[in-house]
Amino acid sequence: MSINWTGVFPAVTTKFTANDELDLATFDLNLSAQLEAGVNGIILGGSLGEASVLSDEEKFTLLSHTLAFVNGKVPVLLNIAEGTTKRAIEAAQKAASLGANGLMLLPSMRYNASAEETLSFFGAIAESTELPIMIYNNPVDYKIEVTLDMFEVLTQYPNIQAIKESTRDVSNVTRLINRFGDRFKIFTGVDPLAMESIVMGAHGWVAGLVDAFPRETVAIFNLIKENRIPEALTIYRWFLPVLELDIHPKLVQYIKLAEVATGIGTEAVRAPRLPLKGEERSRVLKIINDALAERPVLPVGSWGIKAEVEA
Template identity: 80%
Template sequence: MSINWTGVFPAVTTKFTANDELDFNAFNINLEAQLEAGVDGIILCGSLGEASVLTEEEKLDLLSHTLKEVNGRVPVLLNIGESTTKKAVDVAIKAKQLGADGLMLLPPLRYYSDVEETLAFFSAVAESTDLPIMIYNNPVDYKIEVTLDMFEYLARYSNIQAVKESTRDISNITRMINRFGDRFKIFTGVDPIAMECLVMGADGWVAGLVDAFPKETVAIFRLVKQNRIAEALTIYRWFLPVLELDIKPKLVQYIKLAEVATGIGTEAVRAPRLAIKGAERESVLKIINDALAVRPQLPEGSWGI
Protein backbone atom coordinates (compact mmCIF):
# COMPACT_ATOMS: atom_id res chain seq x y z
CA MET A 1 0.00 0.00 0.00
CA SER A 2 1.32 3.43 -0.94
CA ILE A 3 0.56 6.06 1.64
CA ASN A 4 -1.61 9.09 0.99
CA TRP A 5 0.10 11.41 3.45
CA THR A 6 -2.88 13.38 4.64
CA GLY A 7 -5.40 13.24 7.46
CA VAL A 8 -5.35 12.08 11.07
CA PHE A 9 -2.88 9.35 12.03
CA PRO A 10 -3.40 8.34 15.68
CA ALA A 11 -0.32 7.42 17.69
CA VAL A 12 -2.23 4.68 19.43
CA THR A 13 -1.65 3.53 22.99
CA THR A 14 -0.61 -0.01 23.83
CA LYS A 15 -3.05 -1.88 26.03
CA PHE A 16 -1.95 -4.19 28.86
CA THR A 17 -3.76 -6.83 30.92
CA ALA A 18 -3.64 -7.03 34.71
CA ASN A 19 -0.82 -9.56 34.20
CA ASP A 20 1.20 -7.01 32.19
CA GLU A 21 0.71 -8.75 28.86
CA LEU A 22 -0.54 -7.22 25.64
CA ASP A 23 -4.31 -6.80 25.80
CA PHE A 24 -5.44 -7.28 22.24
CA ASN A 25 -9.14 -7.23 23.12
CA ALA A 26 -8.93 -3.76 24.66
CA PHE A 27 -6.67 -2.66 21.81
CA ASN A 28 -9.28 -3.74 19.26
CA ILE A 29 -12.01 -1.67 20.91
CA ASN A 30 -9.94 1.48 20.59
CA LEU A 31 -8.72 0.62 17.11
CA GLU A 32 -12.25 0.18 15.81
CA ALA A 33 -13.29 3.49 17.39
CA GLN A 34 -10.48 5.19 15.48
CA LEU A 35 -11.46 3.60 12.19
CA GLU A 36 -15.15 4.34 12.71
CA ALA A 37 -14.30 8.01 13.27
CA GLY A 38 -12.55 8.10 9.90
CA VAL A 39 -8.85 8.28 10.75
CA ASP A 40 -6.48 7.96 7.82
CA GLY A 41 -3.64 5.87 9.27
CA ILE A 42 -2.46 4.09 12.42
CA ILE A 43 0.95 4.52 14.07
CA LEU A 44 2.15 1.82 16.46
CA CYS A 45 4.80 1.80 19.15
CA GLY A 46 5.51 5.49 19.44
CA SER A 47 6.26 7.30 22.68
CA LEU A 48 2.56 7.23 23.52
CA GLY A 49 2.56 3.53 22.69
CA GLU A 50 5.14 2.94 25.44
CA ALA A 51 7.66 1.63 22.92
CA SER A 52 10.55 2.02 25.35
CA VAL A 53 9.15 -0.74 27.57
CA LEU A 54 8.03 -3.14 24.84
CA THR A 55 10.14 -6.07 23.73
CA GLU A 56 10.87 -6.50 20.04
CA GLU A 57 8.63 -9.56 20.02
CA GLU A 58 5.75 -7.53 21.47
CA LYS A 59 6.21 -4.76 18.91
CA LEU A 60 6.14 -7.21 16.03
CA ASP A 61 3.19 -9.11 17.51
CA LEU A 62 1.31 -5.83 17.83
CA LEU A 63 2.15 -4.97 14.22
CA SER A 64 0.96 -8.35 12.93
CA HIS A 65 -2.22 -8.14 14.95
CA THR A 66 -3.01 -4.60 13.81
CA LEU A 67 -2.42 -5.39 10.16
CA LYS A 68 -4.86 -8.28 10.42
CA GLU A 69 -7.51 -6.19 12.19
CA VAL A 70 -7.19 -3.17 9.92
CA ASN A 71 -7.19 -5.39 6.84
CA GLY A 72 -6.09 -2.67 4.44
CA ARG A 73 -8.60 -0.04 5.49
CA VAL A 74 -5.85 2.48 6.30
CA PRO A 75 -2.04 2.35 6.29
CA VAL A 76 -0.36 0.90 9.39
CA LEU A 77 3.01 2.39 10.34
CA LEU A 78 5.52 1.06 12.85
CA ASN A 79 7.58 3.59 14.76
CA ILE A 80 11.31 2.89 14.95
CA GLY A 81 13.01 4.28 18.03
CA GLU A 82 16.31 2.49 18.52
CA SER A 83 19.72 3.21 20.00
CA THR A 84 21.81 1.59 17.28
CA THR A 85 21.76 1.82 13.51
CA LYS A 86 22.04 -1.95 13.21
CA LYS A 87 18.92 -2.48 15.30
CA ALA A 88 16.94 0.20 13.49
CA VAL A 89 17.73 -1.42 10.15
CA ASP A 90 16.80 -4.84 11.52
CA VAL A 91 13.42 -3.59 12.73
CA ALA A 92 12.76 -1.89 9.38
CA ILE A 93 13.44 -5.15 7.53
CA LYS A 94 11.22 -7.17 9.86
CA ALA A 95 8.41 -4.62 9.59
CA LYS A 96 8.51 -4.94 5.81
CA GLN A 97 8.44 -8.73 6.03
CA LEU A 98 5.34 -8.63 8.25
CA GLY A 99 3.53 -6.31 5.85
CA ALA A 100 3.81 -2.86 7.44
CA ASP A 101 2.72 -0.06 5.13
CA GLY A 102 5.30 2.42 6.37
CA LEU A 103 7.61 3.58 9.13
CA MET A 104 7.94 6.52 11.46
CA LEU A 105 11.60 7.05 12.27
CA LEU A 106 13.21 8.76 15.24
CA PRO A 107 16.87 9.83 15.38
CA PRO A 108 19.08 7.56 17.52
CA LEU A 109 17.92 7.31 21.11
CA ARG A 110 20.07 7.86 24.21
CA TYR A 111 23.14 9.07 22.27
CA TYR A 112 22.82 12.64 21.01
CA SER A 113 24.17 12.17 17.51
CA ASP A 114 25.59 15.09 15.55
CA VAL A 115 24.43 16.07 12.07
CA GLU A 116 26.65 13.59 10.20
CA GLU A 117 25.74 10.73 12.53
CA THR A 118 22.02 11.49 12.39
CA LEU A 119 22.01 11.61 8.60
CA ALA A 120 23.98 8.36 8.42
CA PHE A 121 21.43 6.74 10.72
CA PHE A 122 18.45 7.89 8.65
CA SER A 123 20.23 6.96 5.41
CA ALA A 124 20.98 3.44 6.56
CA VAL A 125 17.34 2.80 7.38
CA ALA A 126 16.09 4.37 4.16
CA GLU A 127 18.51 2.27 2.11
CA SER A 128 17.45 -0.93 3.87
CA THR A 129 13.80 -0.79 2.80
CA ASP A 130 11.42 0.57 0.20
CA LEU A 131 8.76 1.31 2.80
CA PRO A 132 7.59 4.95 2.95
CA ILE A 133 9.15 6.78 5.89
CA MET A 134 8.01 9.65 8.08
CA ILE A 135 10.86 11.38 9.94
CA TYR A 136 9.95 12.30 13.51
CA ASN A 137 11.43 15.73 14.25
CA ASN A 138 11.07 16.40 17.98
CA PRO A 139 14.09 18.24 19.42
CA VAL A 140 12.12 19.25 22.52
CA ASP A 141 11.82 15.69 23.81
CA TYR A 142 14.62 13.89 21.95
CA LYS A 143 17.24 16.67 21.82
CA ILE A 144 18.14 16.20 18.15
CA GLU A 145 16.74 18.62 15.59
CA VAL A 146 16.37 17.66 11.95
CA THR A 147 17.12 20.99 10.28
CA LEU A 148 16.11 22.19 6.84
CA ASP A 149 19.63 21.56 5.58
CA MET A 150 19.36 17.99 6.83
CA PHE A 151 16.06 17.55 5.00
CA GLU A 152 17.81 18.87 1.88
CA TYR A 153 20.19 15.92 2.18
CA LEU A 154 17.42 13.42 2.95
CA ALA A 155 15.48 14.48 -0.15
CA ARG A 156 17.68 12.12 -2.18
CA TYR A 157 15.78 9.18 -0.68
CA SER A 158 12.45 8.81 -2.46
CA ASN A 159 10.99 6.74 0.37
CA ILE A 160 11.58 9.50 2.95
CA GLN A 161 8.29 11.21 2.23
CA ALA A 162 6.94 12.94 5.32
CA VAL A 163 7.81 14.57 8.62
CA LYS A 164 6.12 14.59 11.99
CA GLU A 165 6.80 18.23 12.81
CA SER A 166 7.11 18.54 16.59
CA THR A 167 9.59 21.37 16.97
CA ARG A 168 6.71 23.43 18.43
CA ASP A 169 7.72 26.26 16.09
CA ILE A 170 4.67 26.80 13.91
CA SER A 171 6.64 28.92 11.45
CA ASN A 172 8.80 25.88 10.65
CA ILE A 173 5.90 24.61 8.54
CA THR A 174 6.16 27.67 6.33
CA ARG A 175 9.93 27.29 6.15
CA MET A 176 9.57 23.69 5.00
CA ILE A 177 6.97 24.59 2.36
CA ASN A 178 8.97 27.58 1.12
CA ARG A 179 12.07 25.47 0.68
CA PHE A 180 10.71 22.12 -0.46
CA GLY A 181 7.21 22.75 -1.79
CA ASP A 182 5.34 19.46 -1.41
CA ARG A 183 8.44 17.23 -1.47
CA PHE A 184 7.87 16.35 2.18
CA LYS A 185 4.35 15.98 3.52
CA ILE A 186 4.08 17.72 6.88
CA PHE A 187 2.19 16.35 9.86
CA THR A 188 1.74 18.36 13.00
CA GLY A 189 2.73 16.30 16.03
CA VAL A 190 1.82 18.55 18.96
CA ASP A 191 -1.86 18.46 19.90
CA PRO A 192 -2.19 21.93 21.52
CA ILE A 193 -0.99 23.71 18.37
CA ALA A 194 -2.49 21.30 15.86
CA MET A 195 -5.16 23.55 14.40
CA GLU A 196 -2.70 26.41 14.00
CA CYS A 197 -0.35 24.08 12.11
CA LEU A 198 -3.14 22.79 9.88
CA VAL A 199 -4.16 26.34 9.01
CA MET A 200 -0.53 27.10 8.12
CA GLY A 201 -0.53 24.23 5.63
CA ALA A 202 0.26 21.00 7.46
CA ASP A 203 -1.03 18.02 5.51
CA GLY A 204 -1.96 15.90 8.49
CA TRP A 205 -1.99 15.38 12.22
CA VAL A 206 -0.19 12.66 14.19
CA ALA A 207 -2.49 12.95 17.16
CA GLY A 208 -2.48 11.83 20.78
CA LEU A 209 -5.83 12.78 22.34
CA VAL A 210 -7.47 11.24 19.30
CA ASP A 211 -7.05 8.00 21.26
CA ALA A 212 -9.84 9.17 23.56
CA PHE A 213 -11.65 11.61 21.26
CA PRO A 214 -11.35 10.28 17.69
CA LYS A 215 -14.45 11.93 16.21
CA GLU A 216 -13.57 15.39 17.48
CA THR A 217 -10.01 15.13 16.20
CA VAL A 218 -11.09 14.02 12.75
CA ALA A 219 -13.75 16.74 12.68
CA ILE A 220 -11.23 19.51 13.36
CA PHE A 221 -8.95 18.24 10.61
CA ARG A 222 -11.69 17.91 8.02
CA LEU A 223 -13.31 21.23 8.81
CA VAL A 224 -9.99 23.08 8.52
CA LYS A 225 -9.26 21.43 5.18
CA GLN A 226 -12.74 22.39 3.98
CA ASN A 227 -11.96 25.97 5.05
CA ARG A 228 -14.75 25.82 7.61
CA ILE A 229 -12.51 27.57 10.09
CA ALA A 230 -15.14 28.98 12.42
CA GLU A 231 -16.72 25.55 12.93
CA ALA A 232 -13.34 23.95 13.53
CA LEU A 233 -12.37 26.70 15.96
CA THR A 234 -15.44 26.15 18.10
CA ILE A 235 -14.50 22.49 18.59
CA TYR A 236 -10.81 23.29 19.03
CA ARG A 237 -11.42 25.86 21.76
CA TRP A 238 -13.52 23.31 23.63
CA PHE A 239 -10.82 20.65 23.11
CA LEU A 240 -7.73 22.69 24.02
CA PRO A 241 -7.61 22.04 27.80
CA VAL A 242 -7.69 18.31 27.05
CA LEU A 243 -5.21 18.57 24.18
CA GLU A 244 -2.71 20.14 26.55
CA LEU A 245 -2.44 16.79 28.34
CA ASP A 246 -0.43 15.66 25.30
CA ILE A 247 2.61 17.75 26.25
CA LYS A 248 2.91 16.65 29.88
CA PRO A 249 5.59 14.21 31.11
CA LYS A 250 2.85 11.72 32.06
CA LEU A 251 0.96 12.04 28.81
CA VAL A 252 0.62 8.26 28.56
CA GLN A 253 -1.17 7.96 31.89
CA TYR A 254 -3.27 11.07 31.23
CA ILE A 255 -4.40 9.99 27.77
CA LYS A 256 -5.17 6.48 28.96
CA LEU A 257 -7.30 7.99 31.72
CA ALA A 258 -9.15 9.95 29.04
CA GLU A 259 -9.67 6.72 27.07
CA VAL A 260 -11.32 5.18 30.11
CA ALA A 261 -13.55 8.24 30.53
CA THR A 262 -14.78 7.94 26.94
CA GLY A 263 -15.21 4.17 27.16
CA ILE A 264 -12.62 3.08 24.61
CA GLY A 265 -9.56 2.22 26.66
CA THR A 266 -7.98 0.93 29.83
CA GLU A 267 -5.73 2.62 32.34
CA ALA A 268 -3.05 -0.07 32.70
CA VAL A 269 0.50 1.10 32.01
CA ARG A 270 3.79 -0.78 32.20
CA ALA A 271 6.30 -0.05 34.95
CA PRO A 272 8.24 2.06 35.60
CA ARG A 273 5.13 4.06 34.77
CA LEU A 274 2.47 3.88 37.45
CA ALA A 275 -1.17 4.89 37.36
CA ILE A 276 -1.66 8.40 38.67
CA LYS A 277 -3.44 8.91 41.98
CA GLY A 278 -4.44 11.47 44.57
CA ALA A 279 -4.58 15.15 43.72
CA GLU A 280 -2.87 14.64 40.37
CA ARG A 281 -5.51 12.15 39.30
CA GLU A 282 -8.34 14.38 40.44
CA SER A 283 -6.88 17.33 38.57
CA VAL A 284 -6.62 15.40 35.30
CA LEU A 285 -10.07 13.88 35.71
CA LYS A 286 -11.53 17.34 36.24
CA ILE A 287 -10.10 18.52 32.92
CA ILE A 288 -11.52 15.47 31.16
CA ASN A 289 -14.90 15.49 32.89
CA ASP A 290 -15.34 19.24 32.43
CA ALA A 291 -14.88 18.69 28.71
CA LEU A 292 -17.25 15.72 28.62
CA ALA A 293 -19.93 17.76 30.38
CA VAL A 294 -20.08 20.18 27.46
CA ARG A 295 -18.97 17.88 24.63
CA PRO A 296 -20.01 19.62 21.42
CA GLN A 297 -22.26 18.25 18.74
CA LEU A 298 -20.17 17.78 15.62
CA PRO A 299 -21.23 19.12 12.23
CA GLU A 300 -22.77 16.53 9.97
CA GLY A 301 -20.24 14.89 7.69
CA SER A 302 -17.21 16.09 9.64
CA TRP A 303 -16.21 12.61 10.80
CA GLY A 304 -16.80 8.98 9.92
CA ILE A 305 -15.68 6.61 7.22
Protein backbone atom coordinates (compact mmCIF):
# COMPACT_ATOMS: atom_id res chain seq x y z
CA MET A 1 0.00 0.00 0.00
CA SER A 2 1.26 3.48 -0.89
CA ILE A 3 -0.21 6.96 -1.00
CA ASN A 4 0.10 9.48 -3.78
CA TRP A 5 1.04 12.39 -1.53
CA THR A 6 -0.33 15.29 -3.52
CA GLY A 7 -3.43 17.44 -3.66
CA VAL A 8 -6.03 18.51 -1.13
CA PHE A 9 -6.54 16.33 1.96
CA PRO A 10 -9.44 17.70 4.06
CA ALA A 11 -9.10 17.48 7.83
CA VAL A 12 -12.78 16.68 8.14
CA THR A 13 -14.94 17.70 11.07
CA THR A 14 -16.74 15.11 13.17
CA LYS A 15 -20.50 15.50 13.03
CA PHE A 16 -22.63 15.09 16.17
CA THR A 17 -26.36 14.75 16.76
CA ALA A 18 -28.33 16.79 19.27
CA ASN A 19 -27.86 13.83 21.63
CA ASP A 20 -24.05 14.09 21.32
CA GLU A 21 -23.69 10.92 19.26
CA LEU A 22 -21.95 10.51 15.91
CA ASP A 23 -24.06 11.95 13.11
CA LEU A 24 -23.02 9.69 10.25
CA ALA A 25 -25.76 10.88 7.89
CA THR A 26 -24.49 14.48 7.92
CA PHE A 27 -20.92 13.20 7.87
CA ASP A 28 -21.72 11.34 4.64
CA LEU A 29 -23.27 14.48 3.15
CA ASN A 30 -20.01 16.32 3.69
CA LEU A 31 -17.88 13.43 2.45
CA SER A 32 -19.92 13.33 -0.75
CA ALA A 33 -19.24 17.03 -1.32
CA GLN A 34 -15.51 16.50 -0.76
CA LEU A 35 -15.32 13.61 -3.21
CA GLU A 36 -17.38 15.42 -5.82
CA ALA A 37 -15.02 18.39 -5.62
CA GLY A 38 -12.04 16.13 -6.28
CA VAL A 39 -10.14 16.01 -3.02
CA ASN A 40 -7.18 13.65 -2.94
CA GLY A 41 -7.43 12.19 0.56
CA ILE A 42 -9.43 12.29 3.80
CA ILE A 43 -7.96 12.82 7.29
CA LEU A 44 -10.03 11.75 10.28
CA GLY A 45 -9.71 12.68 13.94
CA GLY A 46 -7.47 15.71 13.63
CA SER A 47 -7.77 18.96 15.54
CA LEU A 48 -10.79 19.89 13.44
CA GLY A 49 -12.17 16.41 14.00
CA GLU A 50 -12.26 17.09 17.77
CA ALA A 51 -9.88 14.20 18.40
CA SER A 52 -9.36 15.08 22.05
CA VAL A 53 -13.02 14.42 22.90
CA LEU A 54 -13.61 11.31 20.80
CA SER A 55 -13.55 7.88 22.37
CA ASP A 56 -11.44 5.16 20.77
CA GLU A 57 -14.66 3.42 19.72
CA GLU A 58 -15.89 6.57 17.96
CA LYS A 59 -12.57 7.09 16.15
CA PHE A 60 -12.55 3.55 14.83
CA THR A 61 -16.25 3.71 13.94
CA LEU A 62 -15.51 6.81 11.87
CA LEU A 63 -12.57 5.08 10.24
CA SER A 64 -14.48 1.93 9.28
CA HIS A 65 -17.46 3.95 8.09
CA THR A 66 -15.34 6.31 5.99
CA LEU A 67 -13.37 3.50 4.38
CA ALA A 68 -16.60 1.82 3.34
CA PHE A 69 -18.13 5.07 2.09
CA VAL A 70 -15.05 6.22 0.16
CA ASN A 71 -14.54 2.71 -1.26
CA GLY A 72 -10.98 3.29 -2.44
CA LYS A 73 -11.60 6.53 -4.32
CA VAL A 74 -9.04 8.36 -2.16
CA PRO A 75 -6.78 7.34 0.74
CA VAL A 76 -8.20 7.61 4.25
CA LEU A 77 -5.81 8.58 7.07
CA LEU A 78 -6.43 8.43 10.80
CA ASN A 79 -4.78 11.03 13.01
CA ILE A 80 -2.88 9.62 15.99
CA ALA A 81 -2.95 12.01 18.97
CA GLU A 82 -2.15 10.03 22.09
CA GLY A 83 -0.42 10.74 25.38
CA THR A 84 1.73 7.63 25.52
CA THR A 85 3.81 5.68 23.05
CA LYS A 86 1.97 2.49 24.01
CA ARG A 87 -1.45 3.93 23.23
CA ALA A 88 -0.21 5.48 19.99
CA ILE A 89 1.15 2.13 18.82
CA GLU A 90 -2.10 0.42 19.74
CA ALA A 91 -4.07 3.02 17.78
CA ALA A 92 -1.81 2.70 14.76
CA GLN A 93 -2.09 -1.08 14.74
CA LYS A 94 -5.87 -0.97 15.17
CA ALA A 95 -6.14 1.51 12.30
CA ALA A 96 -4.10 -0.80 10.10
CA SER A 97 -6.26 -3.79 11.01
CA LEU A 98 -9.38 -1.86 9.97
CA GLY A 99 -7.88 -0.98 6.60
CA ALA A 100 -6.64 2.60 7.05
CA ASN A 101 -4.46 3.76 4.17
CA GLY A 102 -2.19 5.90 6.31
CA LEU A 103 -1.66 7.86 9.51
CA MET A 104 -1.13 11.46 10.50
CA LEU A 105 1.01 11.60 13.62
CA LEU A 106 1.26 14.26 16.31
CA PRO A 107 3.93 14.40 19.02
CA SER A 108 2.93 12.98 22.38
CA MET A 109 0.01 14.93 23.80
CA ARG A 110 0.05 16.58 27.23
CA TYR A 111 3.83 16.33 27.66
CA ASN A 112 6.40 18.78 26.35
CA ALA A 113 8.81 16.11 25.17
CA SER A 114 12.46 16.76 24.35
CA ALA A 115 13.81 16.23 20.82
CA GLU A 116 15.16 12.81 21.84
CA GLU A 117 11.83 11.79 23.35
CA THR A 118 9.87 13.04 20.35
CA LEU A 119 12.08 11.14 17.92
CA SER A 120 11.80 8.00 20.04
CA PHE A 121 8.01 8.38 20.04
CA PHE A 122 7.80 8.80 16.26
CA GLY A 123 10.30 6.02 15.62
CA ALA A 124 8.53 3.48 17.81
CA ILE A 125 5.23 4.10 16.02
CA ALA A 126 6.83 3.96 12.58
CA GLU A 127 8.45 0.62 13.44
CA SER A 128 5.13 -0.77 14.68
CA THR A 129 3.29 -0.41 11.37
CA GLU A 130 3.79 -0.53 7.63
CA LEU A 131 1.27 2.26 7.06
CA PRO A 132 2.55 5.46 5.41
CA ILE A 133 2.87 8.29 7.91
CA MET A 134 2.53 12.08 7.75
CA ILE A 135 4.21 13.96 10.62
CA TYR A 136 2.12 16.91 11.82
CA ASN A 137 4.53 19.72 12.72
CA ASN A 138 2.59 22.40 14.59
CA PRO A 139 4.69 24.04 17.31
CA VAL A 140 2.28 26.98 17.57
CA ASP A 141 -0.55 24.86 18.93
CA TYR A 142 1.23 21.76 20.25
CA LYS A 143 4.41 23.41 21.61
CA ILE A 144 6.87 20.92 20.08
CA GLU A 145 8.73 21.78 16.89
CA VAL A 146 10.11 19.05 14.69
CA THR A 147 13.24 20.72 13.40
CA LEU A 148 15.12 20.00 10.18
CA ASP A 149 17.75 18.11 12.15
CA MET A 150 15.01 15.98 13.69
CA PHE A 151 13.55 15.24 10.27
CA GLU A 152 17.05 14.16 9.23
CA VAL A 153 16.87 11.44 11.88
CA LEU A 154 13.39 10.45 10.70
CA THR A 155 14.64 9.74 7.17
CA GLN A 156 15.68 6.29 8.43
CA TYR A 157 12.02 5.25 8.56
CA PRO A 158 10.78 4.61 5.01
CA ASN A 159 7.12 4.83 5.98
CA ILE A 160 7.50 8.37 7.34
CA GLN A 161 6.82 10.00 4.02
CA ALA A 162 5.06 13.35 4.42
CA ILE A 163 4.99 16.46 6.59
CA LYS A 164 2.04 18.65 7.51
CA GLU A 165 3.94 21.92 7.72
CA SER A 166 2.16 24.20 10.22
CA THR A 167 4.99 26.24 11.70
CA ARG A 168 3.45 29.32 10.05
CA ASP A 169 6.83 30.09 8.51
CA VAL A 170 6.38 29.84 4.74
CA SER A 171 10.15 29.75 4.27
CA ASN A 172 10.19 26.38 5.99
CA VAL A 173 8.79 24.83 2.80
CA THR A 174 11.93 25.95 0.97
CA ARG A 175 14.18 24.84 3.83
CA LEU A 176 12.67 21.37 3.77
CA ILE A 177 13.04 21.08 0.00
CA ASN A 178 16.62 22.39 0.10
CA ARG A 179 17.55 19.90 2.82
CA PHE A 180 15.63 16.80 1.76
CA GLY A 181 14.72 17.21 -1.89
CA ASP A 182 11.83 14.86 -2.61
CA ARG A 183 12.36 12.61 0.42
CA PHE A 184 9.36 14.07 2.25
CA LYS A 185 6.18 15.29 0.61
CA ILE A 186 5.25 18.63 2.14
CA PHE A 187 1.67 19.64 2.86
CA THR A 188 0.77 23.13 3.95
CA GLY A 189 -1.39 22.95 7.05
CA VAL A 190 -2.31 26.61 7.55
CA ASP A 191 -5.18 27.75 5.35
CA PRO A 192 -4.27 31.49 5.14
CA LEU A 193 -0.73 30.56 4.05
CA ALA A 194 -1.78 27.87 1.61
CA MET A 195 -1.26 29.58 -1.73
CA GLU A 196 2.09 30.98 -0.69
CA SER A 197 3.24 27.53 0.45
CA ILE A 198 2.03 25.74 -2.68
CA VAL A 199 3.71 28.30 -4.93
CA MET A 200 6.92 27.65 -2.97
CA GLY A 201 6.69 23.96 -3.77
CA ALA A 202 4.38 22.28 -1.24
CA HIS A 203 3.00 19.07 -2.71
CA GLY A 204 -0.37 19.25 -0.99
CA TRP A 205 -2.74 21.03 1.33
CA VAL A 206 -4.22 19.63 4.55
CA ALA A 207 -7.14 22.01 4.50
CA GLY A 208 -9.76 23.17 6.99
CA LEU A 209 -12.17 25.50 5.20
CA VAL A 210 -12.39 22.88 2.47
CA ASP A 211 -14.97 21.33 4.82
CA ALA A 212 -17.33 24.14 3.83
CA PHE A 213 -15.89 25.18 0.46
CA PRO A 214 -14.50 22.04 -1.20
CA ARG A 215 -14.69 23.17 -4.83
CA GLU A 216 -12.95 26.48 -4.23
CA THR A 217 -10.15 24.82 -2.24
CA VAL A 218 -9.51 22.18 -4.88
CA ALA A 219 -9.68 24.81 -7.61
CA ILE A 220 -6.99 26.94 -5.98
CA PHE A 221 -4.65 23.99 -5.60
CA ASN A 222 -5.16 22.68 -9.13
CA LEU A 223 -4.82 26.10 -10.74
CA ILE A 224 -1.53 26.76 -8.95
CA LYS A 225 -0.15 23.39 -10.04
CA GLU A 226 -1.22 24.15 -13.61
CA ASN A 227 0.65 27.48 -13.33
CA ARG A 228 -2.61 29.39 -13.74
CA ILE A 229 -1.51 31.73 -10.98
CA PRO A 230 -3.68 34.79 -11.76
CA GLU A 231 -6.84 32.64 -11.77
CA ALA A 232 -5.84 30.99 -8.50
CA LEU A 233 -4.98 34.33 -6.92
CA THR A 234 -8.39 35.78 -7.74
CA ILE A 235 -10.12 32.96 -5.88
CA TYR A 236 -7.58 33.02 -3.02
CA ARG A 237 -8.02 36.74 -2.42
CA TRP A 238 -11.79 36.26 -2.25
CA PHE A 239 -11.31 33.28 0.10
CA LEU A 240 -8.72 34.75 2.49
CA PRO A 241 -11.07 36.35 5.06
CA VAL A 242 -12.77 32.97 5.44
CA LEU A 243 -9.49 31.04 5.45
CA GLU A 244 -8.34 33.13 8.42
CA LEU A 245 -11.04 31.44 10.51
CA ASP A 246 -8.73 28.40 10.47
CA ILE A 247 -6.16 29.97 12.82
CA HIS A 248 -8.45 30.86 15.73
CA PRO A 249 -8.76 28.72 18.88
CA LYS A 250 -12.45 28.27 17.99
CA LEU A 251 -11.68 27.07 14.47
CA VAL A 252 -13.93 24.04 15.00
CA GLN A 253 -16.99 26.18 15.76
CA TYR A 254 -16.10 28.68 13.03
CA ILE A 255 -15.67 26.07 10.33
CA LYS A 256 -18.77 24.17 11.38
CA LEU A 257 -20.74 27.42 11.10
CA ALA A 258 -19.38 27.76 7.56
CA GLU A 259 -20.47 24.19 6.81
CA VAL A 260 -24.02 25.11 7.83
CA ALA A 261 -23.93 28.18 5.58
CA THR A 262 -22.97 26.05 2.57
CA GLY A 263 -25.45 23.29 3.42
CA ILE A 264 -23.05 20.46 4.23
CA GLY A 265 -22.80 20.40 8.02
CA THR A 266 -24.23 21.29 11.40
CA GLU A 267 -23.08 23.48 14.28
CA ALA A 268 -23.10 20.68 16.84
CA VAL A 269 -19.84 20.44 18.81
CA ARG A 270 -18.88 18.35 21.82
CA ALA A 271 -18.39 19.96 25.25
CA PRO A 272 -16.37 21.60 26.55
CA ARG A 273 -16.72 23.36 23.20
CA LEU A 274 -19.97 25.30 22.92
CA PRO A 275 -21.78 26.62 19.85
CA LEU A 276 -21.16 30.24 18.96
CA LYS A 277 -23.59 32.88 20.17
CA GLY A 278 -24.11 36.61 20.37
CA GLU A 279 -21.72 39.09 18.80
CA GLU A 280 -19.07 36.48 18.05
CA ARG A 281 -21.49 34.34 16.07
CA SER A 282 -22.78 37.37 14.18
CA ARG A 283 -19.26 38.52 13.35
CA VAL A 284 -18.14 35.13 12.03
CA LEU A 285 -21.37 34.63 10.14
CA LYS A 286 -20.91 38.01 8.45
CA ILE A 287 -17.48 36.95 7.19
CA ILE A 288 -18.99 33.76 5.77
CA ASN A 289 -22.08 35.43 4.29
CA ASP A 290 -20.03 38.23 2.74
CA ALA A 291 -17.98 35.57 0.98
CA LEU A 292 -21.07 33.68 -0.16
CA ALA A 293 -22.51 36.88 -1.61
CA GLU A 294 -19.44 37.23 -3.85
CA ARG A 295 -18.74 33.51 -4.42
CA PRO A 296 -16.72 33.28 -7.63
CA VAL A 297 -17.52 31.26 -10.71
CA LEU A 298 -14.75 28.68 -10.93
CA PRO A 299 -12.69 28.20 -14.08
CA VAL A 300 -13.54 25.14 -16.15
CA GLY A 301 -11.40 22.14 -15.29
CA SER A 302 -10.20 23.46 -11.95
CA TRP A 303 -11.91 20.78 -9.85
CA GLY A 304 -13.05 17.19 -10.24
CA ILE A 305 -12.31 13.69 -8.96
CA LYS A 306 -8.71 12.87 -9.82
CA ALA A 307 -7.02 10.70 -7.20
CA GLU A 308 -7.24 7.17 -5.94
CA VAL A 309 -5.33 4.91 -3.62
CA GLU A 310 -2.36 3.27 -5.30
CA ALA A 311 -2.09 -0.49 -5.07
